[in-house]
Structures are given as structure tokens and as C-alpha cells.
Amino acid sequence: MSEDAIEEFIQRRKKATINDVARLARVSKKTVSRVINKSPSVRAETRDRVNAIIERIGFRPDPQARGLAFRRSFLIGLIYDNPNAQYVVNMQMGALDALRGSGSELVVHPCDRHSERFIEDIRDFIELQRLAGVIILPPISEDKRLLALLEELDVDYVRVSAVQPTTTTGGYAVLSKERIGCRAAGEHLAQLGHKQIGFITGPEGYVSAIERRAGFREGLQAHGLDINWELEAQGAYTFESGHAAALKILDRPNRPTAIFASNDEMAIGAYKAAFELGLRIPADLSICGYDDSPMALRVSPPLTTVNLPSRDMAKAAAMTLLTDEDDRRDEIIFESGLVVRESTARL
Structure with missing residues (x-):
């Protein structure tokens, strides 16, 4: 803030507030609060600038408000x-x-x-x-x-x-x-020759579920395929929902040769469904997940998955x-x- 602006404020003889300090110092109100409370997270240059303006315009912190800040x-x-x-x-x-x-x-x-x-x-x-x-x-x-x-x-x-x-x-x-990784998953399954591909979605309303479905669909479409609604089932990002969804998909007349689950928990649930139906992974059914969680390496065979660096x-x-x-x-x-x-x- 220019010297003229500071001088203009002083001449108006207005009672200074923390908002005035923040505006004149060109920082946020939270930064001013940190300076007042001597927080070590504020850069020395910023602290000096804020303190100088506090002194120039005669700002006096509210003791009650400051006490609340100290108790944070x-x-x-x-x-x-x-x-x-x-x-x-x-x-x-x-x-x-x-x-x-x-x-x-x-x-x-x-x-x-x-x-x-x-x-x-x-x-x-x-x-x-x-x-x-x-x-x-x-x-x-x-x-x-x-x-x-x-x-x-x-x-x-x-x-x-x-x-x-x-x-x-x-x-x-x-x-x-997340869309990028799921596009790669769709392309991967298509490149392996799979055409009947099941899809277990994430919970309705989750942005992640929307993005993962969109990315997976883009990957399939790049190879002339699309999500088959008959082979799509709702999941809830849990093992149990993945198991139930996979059983539903695998019970279809046009049983899929691959399943993409929107997270690893549901993919492992699909492993259980495959085992119960006597299907071998990946000889009879390829499975791909999302997250690259520790369990991806603990199951047999190890799970192909999209890495989310959570x-x-x-x-x-x-x-x-x-x-x-x-x-x-x-x-x-x-x-x-x-x-x-x-x-x-x-x-």
C-alpha cells in the first residue's frame, strides 16, 4: 500500500481495525492475527511490514478477541x-x-x-x-x-x-x-482385446465417482467401445458393495471378460465373487481397480489398479x-x- 494511502487513513482520524491493517499491509486478516499473536509461521518481512502499519495507524487489538486467538x-x-x-x-x-x-x-x-x-x-x-x-x-x-x-x-x-x-x-x-488414470484403465482393458467389460461405479453424487466413470468411458471410446449399461452396477466404495455388484454383473447372460471397479475395496470384492463362481483371475476374468492401496499387492494375483497418491x-x-x-x-x-x-x- 502506498504512503499516500496510509497518510490519508491517518488524517481521517478513524479508529483503526484489523481489516484496515490487512488492507494497508496487503495481507489477509488471518496473517495480521498471526503477527499480533507472534506466530512463528509468518515471514520476517511480512511481520515487519504489518507491525510498522500497526504502529503508524495506531491499531490496538481487542484484548478479548486476542485472548480467544491465544487459546486456539x-x-x-x-x-x-x-x-x-x-x-x-x-x-x-x-x-x-x-x-x-x-x-x-x-x-x-x-x-x-x-x-x-x-x-x-x-x-x-x-x-x-x-x-x-x-x-x-x-x-x-x-x-x-x-x-x-x-x-x-x-x-x-x-x-x-x-x-x-x-x-x-x-x-x-x-x-x-482421476479422469486421466481411469482413461488409461479403459484403454488398457480394450487393448487386451476385451469387449464385454463390466463396470462397478462409485457412490452416487461423489465427484470422484463421476470423474472415474467419465475417464473410463473415454478410454473405451478411444477404441470404439462404450460402457454397457447391462454390465454396470452401483457400488459404495466398500468391499461388500463390490462383491454384490460383481455377482450381479457376472450373472448376466453376456458375462463380461473383464471388470473395472472404481476403487480397490470393490475390486477385491469382485475377487471374492469370481472365486465363488469358480472363475480364474485373469484367465477367465480380468479385474482392475483404483487407488493402488496396500491390499493391491496382498491379493493373489496382484491387482492392476490406478495409482491415487492419497x-x-x-x-x-x-x-x-x-x-x-x-x-x-x-x-x-x-x-x-x-x-x-x-x-x-x-x-
């Missing part, structure tokens, strides 16, 4: 409503990778987005713990009510979600290009919260790619 903990919240247990574990581990040695700790909070108290329960959690920041996982990371609550509470947050090419997300976000994504989200606001990137985007193993074979 060094806790980072991880909030989720996701049925994929391994995904949540990977996210926890990634966040802990970033927080180790930082003086901050992780608090994990499962919730139920279908509950009437969904928003109020999260409000209570954040206010009770006095969280310094929040990481929110899909699908609740796409809930506008939750985002509005976090803005209202003035708490730092980072969303983890899938990229949608036609959507402007806004805010701090860690995003994954642990690295959570680490990036936590690192964003530990970084001074002026140095943060609005979006950090991760790619996904196919990892070919022994569960898929040429027809």
Missing part, C-alpha cells in the same frame, strides 16, 4: 465421511508425515453428512478443539454448507477433491486428476496449513496413472 490450539482436524477405510488411513498417515516435528498434532473426526446435525456437529468439534486448521476429505469437501461454516468460523481449511474441468473450486485445495495429497494439504498464507498455492494438483500387475491379461 495447535491441532489440525481431519474431517471425513468416507466408507473407504484404507483411503482414510492413507490420508491420516500423509497428514502425520507433514505434522511430525511441527509442534502441531492431528485430530481425526468422522461425521455423517446425512445427519440432521451434520453441520452443528462439525461446528461443535471445531469450537471445542479450537482447531488451528482443518483438512476435509471427499465427498464432504464438496458440501457448500460446510465450506460456508468454515468461512464463518474463520478457520483455515484445505479441501481434498477430484478435479472437474468445468468447475471453479476456489479456496485452498488439493486436487487429483498419502502425498494429505501431506500437501497439511503442509499448506503449516505454510504462511502469503506463500500458499491455491491449488495443488496430483496426477493418477495405471499400475499394471497380474490381474489383467489378454483375452
Whole structure:
């Protein structure tokens, strides 16, 4: 901010507020709060600039508000409503990778987005713990009510979600290009000669499920194929739903020679269905998943799957919260790619 603007403000003899300091210093209100509370996360140059303007315009922090800020903990919240247990574990581990040695700790909070108290329960959690920041996982990371609550509470947050090419997300976000990896999965199965290909979708309404289906379809279409609705079944990102969906698909008269499941949990459920029906993998049925979770290497044969770097994504989200606001990137985007193993074979 120019000297003229500062002098003009002083001459107006207006009582200075934290918003005035932020505007004149060209930083966010949260950065001013950190400077006032002597947070070590603010760069020296920024701290000096903010302190100089505080002195020039005679800003005096509200003691009560400052007391509340001092009582804010060094806790980072991880909030989720996701049925994929391994995904949540990977996210926890990634966040802990970033927080180790930082003086901050992780608090994990499962919730139920279908509950009437969904928003109020999260409000209570954040206010009770006095969280310094929040990481929110899909699908609740796409809930506008939750985002509005976090803005209202003035708490730092980072969303983890899938990229949608036609959507402007806004805010701090860690995003994954899930469509690309699923396109590779569709092309892989088509190149192996499969034409009757089953598909187990993710839960209805999930951005990730929409993106994975779109990518898989693009991969098939690149080879003159398409998703056959008769060989498509709804899943819920759980082992049980994958098992049920695979049994349904494999009971069709035009039984598929390959199945793509929208995550590894459901793909392993398809393994069980194949075993129960006496089908050999991959001789009778090729199976491909998504996530590249640890279980992909623990089943026999090892699972062909799309790699989602969920642990690295959570680490990036936590690192964003530990970084001074002026140095943060609005979006950090991760790619996904196919990892070919022994569960898929040429027809």
C-alpha cells in the first residue's frame, strides 16, 4: 500500500481495525492475527511490514478477541465421511508425515453428512478443539454448507477433491486428476482385446465417482467401445458393495471378460465373487481397480489398479496449513496413472 494511502487513513482520524491493517499491509486478516499473536509461521518481512502499519495507524487489538486467538490450539482436524477405510488411513498417515516435528498434532473426526446435525456437529468439534486448521476429505469437501461454516468460523481449511474441468473450486485445495488414470484403465482393458467389460461405479453424487466413470468411458471410446449399461452396477466404495455388484454383473447372460471397479475395496470384492463362481483371475476374468492401496499387492494375483497418491495429497494439504498464507498455492494438483500387475491379461 502506498504512503499516500496510509497518510490519508491517518488524517481521517478513524479508529483503526484489523481489516484496515490487512488492507494497508496487503495481507489477509488471518496473517495480521498471526503477527499480533507472534506466530512463528509468518515471514520476517511480512511481520515487519504489518507491525510498522500497526504502529503508524495506531491499531490496538481487542484484548478479548486476542485472548480467544491465544487459546486456539495447535491441532489440525481431519474431517471425513468416507466408507473407504484404507483411503482414510492413507490420508491420516500423509497428514502425520507433514505434522511430525511441527509442534502441531492431528485430530481425526468422522461425521455423517446425512445427519440432521451434520453441520452443528462439525461446528461443535471445531469450537471445542479450537482447531488451528482443518483438512476435509471427499465427498464432504464438496458440501457448500460446510465450506460456508468454515468461512464463518474463520478457520483455515484445505479441501481434498477430484478435479472437474468445468468447475471453479476456489479456496485452498488439493486436487487429483482421476479422469486421466481411469482413461488409461479403459484403454488398457480394450487393448487386451476385451469387449464385454463390466463396470462397478462409485457412490452416487461423489465427484470422484463421476470423474472415474467419465475417464473410463473415454478410454473405451478411444477404441470404439462404450460402457454397457447391462454390465454396470452401483457400488459404495466398500468391499461388500463390490462383491454384490460383481455377482450381479457376472450373472448376466453376456458375462463380461473383464471388470473395472472404481476403487480397490470393490475390486477385491469382485475377487471374492469370481472365486465363488469358480472363475480364474485373469484367465477367465480380468479385474482392475483404483487407488493402488496396500491390499493391491496382498491379493493373489496382484491387482492392476490406478495409482491415487492419497498419502502425498494429505501431506500437501497439511503442509499448506503449516505454510504462511502469503506463500500458499491455491491449488495443488496430483496426477493418477495405471499400475499394471497380474490381474489383467489378454483375452
